[in-house]
Amino acid sequence: MTLRMTCETSPVTTTATPSVNDSVFLRACRGESVPHVPVWFMRQAGRSLPEYRKLREGVPMLESCFRPDMVIEFTMQPVRRHVVDAAILFSDIVVPLKAIGVDLDIVAGTGPVVAEPIRSADQLAQLRDIEPDDVIPIVESVKVVVDELGTTPLIGFAGAPFTLASYLIEGGPSKDHRLTKQFMYTNPDLWHALLARLAAIAGQFLRVQIEAGASAVQLFDSWAGNLSLADYDKYVKPHSAAVLSSVADLGVPRIHFGVGTGELLQSMGDAGADVVGVDWRVPLEEAAKRVGGGKALQGNLDSTALFAPTEVLNAKAAEVIESGRAAPGHIFNLGHGVLPATDPDALTRLVDFVHNYELASS
Numbered sequence: 001m002t003l004r005m006t007c008e009t010s011p012v013t014t015t016a017t018p019s020v021n022d023s024v025f026l027r028a029c030r031g032e033s034v035p036h037v038p039v040w041f042m043r044q045a046g047r048s049l050p051e052y053r054k055l056r057e058g059v060p061m062l063e064s065c066f067r068p069d070m071v072i073e074f075t076m077q078p079v080r081r082h083v084v085d086a087a088i089l090f091s092d093i094v095v096p097l098k099a100i101g102v103d104l105d106i107v108a109g110t111g112p113v114v115a116e117p118i119r120s121a122d123q124l125a126q127l128r129d130i131e132p133d134d135v136i137p138i139v140e141s142v143k144v145v146v147d148e149l150g151t152t153p154l155i156g157f158a159g160a161p162f163t164l165a166s167y168l169i170e171g172g173p174s175k176d177h178r179l180t181k182q183f184m185y186t187n188p189d190l191w192h193a194l195l196a197r198l199a200a201i202a203g204q205f206l207r208v209q210i211e212a213g214a215s216a217v218q219l220f221d222s223w224a225g226n227l228s229l230a231d232y233d234k235y236v237k238p239h240s241a242a243v244l245s246s247v248a249d250l251g252v253p254r255i256h257f258g259v260g261t262g263e264l265l266q267s268m269g270d271a272g273a274d275v276v277g278v279d280w281r282v283p284l285e286e287a288a289k290r291v292g293g294g295k296a297l298q299g300n301l302d303s304t305a306l307f308a309p310t311e312v313l314n315a316k317a318a319e320v321i322e323s324g325r326a327a328p329g330h331i332f333n334l335g336h337g338v339l340p341a342t343d344p345d346a347l348t349r350l351v352d353f354v355h356n357y358e359l360a361s362s
């Protein structure tokens, strides 16, 4: 444990204006000392919030992602309600694909559904580069959100090439990713060409968000945990590495996350992440050993713990915080997203608990 956890009483008197760069979230991403563990939640915007459900009524999910009024409001809602340490842009991993004209939709209760799944080389042509005109509403939304957030950082995000490819090949969500892996094993050249296209698009989408003001980015490889380490390293890692290195010049922390990735953690870190997101299955102390390299960790309370009695929830949150001390920096989060049935008040109380933890126990 380094001197990361200082018990600051009152800040030294200074005339310097606080800046987003000094925020607790960004300090933890960089492994610097923090007054408390920062916390935000994957899927903090969305169906757990009544104010979200009310405003989304009658508006298709993907349409809402291209309407700045909605993107701005939905991004801000969890920040206002829970006082989390970072906002994440309200969007979806398929938004950049929609923006370049891929025929797809997000179906309620199912997820992304692609009209013509990718099966051949000529279908790759539709995966063109993002042009500035494609993402005008996203850029506008980011700029307004960043302004409204003040010193609270905004996290931009993109889907990683493997997770995007899985939707494009399967045509929708899949449990076993059978068609995706069949494609990967049968047509390795076409597979690499597809992932290289998706890496370019994901990198461009992250760049757009950072240039508009996002202070960190997260690359979601949600389904990479379905791969063996050997297959991950051979078929996926080079492309995720290309995405992460394509924004290295912009100097913002890059978080790399997937579900069920216990065996892939070191490799996902090596792909060029500054922070590795960990799901609920691996204790952070163990994850820190696997990841190494001075990288910060993000995670990893089981999302279902929010349905437990408060004492149980708090005890589990305390375990996550204690375990996170093994890492050079720790950002508290869930091990995956907020479940739609979660009581939003339980999330607010959890934020309070995390923020007060160090002060109360030292």
Ligand code: CP3
Residues within 6 Å of the ligand: 041, 042, 043, 044, 045, 046, 047, 056, 061, 088, 089, 090, 091, 092, 093, 094, 106, 107, 108, 109, 110, 111, 112, 157, 220, 222, 337
């Ligand atoms: O975290 C946030 O608050 C930002 C919003 C966000 C959404 N999607 C909004 C959304 C983020 C970060 C995503 C990323 C995303 N989308 C991922 C990676 C993160 C993860 O969960 O692993 C993936 C795999 C997707 C694809 C996707 N989009 C799925 C699986 C679903 C859920 C389908 C369902 O209805 O259960 C979506 C839809 C979606 N994306 C919703 C939201 C708020 C729900 C749509 C609604 O409210 O009707």
